[in-house]
Amino acid sequence: MSQRTEVIEKFLDKTIQILKNDTIKKKIELLIIQPFLQYSLDLIFPYVIIICVVFGILIISMISIMCLLAFRFSSGQIAASVEAAMVNSI
Numbered sequence: 833m834s835q836r837t838e839v840i841e842k843f844l845d846k847t848i849q850i851l852k853n854d855t856i857k858k859k860i861e862l863l864i865i866q867p868f869l870q871y872s873l874d875l876i877f878p879y880v881i882i883i884c885v886v887f888g889i890l891i892i893s894m895i896s897i898m899c900l901l902a903f904r905f906s907s908g909q910i911a912a913s914v915e916a917a918m919v920n921s922i
Contacts, residue, residue, distance in 0.1 A: 850856055 851860075
């Protein structure tokens with residue numbers, strides 16, 4: 833059992849030494865990490881656009897509902913005050 837752990841430790845030590853090399857780091861970044869991130873962003877981008885559109889529609893509808901409610905409230909007050917003025921003038 834200890835022989836396996838020694839082999840694993842040696843393998844890990846060699847792997848760590850190889851990964852410390854700057855050229856290997858650049859190759860890993862250019863050939864593995866950047867293409868993976870680019871592919872992931874290409875897959876996610878349409879969903880981000882859909883979420884932004886839905887969020888924009890939600891905000892516009894909320895603002896329009898608030899404006900309609902404010903307009904109805906203010907026009908209701910105006911109608912009530914006009915009616916009260918007419919009653920008082922008679």
